[in-house]
Amino acid sequence: DIQLTQSPSSLSASVGDRVTITCQASQSLNGHLHWYQQRPGEAPRLLIYEASGLQRGVPSRFSGSGSATKFTLTISSLQPEDFATYYCQQSYNSKTFGQGSRVEV
Amino acid sequence: QVNVVESGGGLVRPGGSLRLSCAASGFTFINYNMNWVRQSPEKGLEWLSHISPSGSNMYYADSVKGRFTISRDNARNFVYLDMSRLRADDTAIYYCARGLDAFDVWGRGTLVSVSS
Numbered sequence: 001d002i003q004l005t006q007s008p009s010s011l012s013a014s015v016g017d018r019v020t021i022t023c024q025a026s027q028s029l030n031g032h033l034h035w036y037q038q039r040p041g042e043a044p045r046l047l048i049y050e051a052s053g054l055q056r057g058v059p060s061r062f063s064g065s066g067s068a069t070k071f072t073l074t075i076s077s078l079q080p081e082d083f084a085t086y087y088c089q090q091s092y093n094s095k096t097f098g099q100g101s102r103v104e105v
Numbered sequence: 106q107v108n109v110v111e112s113g114g115g116l117v118r119p120g121g122s123l124r125l126s127c128a129a130s131g132f133t134f135i136n137y138n139m140n141w142v143r144q145s146p147e148k149g150l151e152w153l154s155h156i157s158p159s160g161s162n163m164y165y166a167d168s169v170k171g172r173f174t175i176s177r178d179n180a181r182n183f184v185y186l187d188m189s190r191l192r193a194d195d196t197a198i199y200y201c202a203r204g205l206d207a208f209d210v211w212g213r214g215t216l217v218s219v220s221s
Contacts, residue, residue: 100149
């Protein structure tokens with residue numbers, strides 16, 4: 001199975017901050033890496049597909065980059081509604097999720 | 106409005122069975138792959154199963170293979186997950202999600218608790 005390791009597991013940030021979350025895969029994913037946001041009590045929401053594609057309706061402050069085994073989610077200017085947990089997910093071989101990265105005040 | 110709504114969760118004893126349903130609306134259901142994903146504090150998010158648009162191809166995570174069965178009714182726009190031989194570690198919120206690689210539509214989930 002492909003393992004995904006996210007870092008950091010949690011971080012403290014303030015409104016307006018630039019936030020970067022990393023997802024490291026145990027093998028190359030050929031770009032098949034996606035990012036989700038989950039607020040408490042809600043289902044995950046797709047933000048980024050195939051490493052860098054911005055899902056329709058997602059604000060442009062969210063961006064994704066990376067290739068092979070290392071991928072990054074960046075929030076350029078953190079907004080109050082962005083305090084949530086973020087997950088990466090691979091679809092190269094079956095499907096697995098990272099353990100999550102919590103962004104808190 | 107594009108939407109999926111899960112139902113059928115509840116409390117079940119170890120070794121028991123349960124059927125989850127997912128009602129889809131607002132999109133051409135027969136064109137889309139569908140999945141079940143669960144979430145628990147212990148295991149986080151875990152993909153369980155996938156079914157192709159026609160229903161002819163199904164895939165399962167090793168953790169549920171042989172115990173869970175996915176199916177769909179394209180006439181009624183439903184996806185199902187039949188779960189048997191349930192164990193305590195199957196306790197989770199179960200989500201229905203649309204997509205082949207990335208999951209772009211999720212329901213609010215239904216809670217399954219396995220306990221004696």
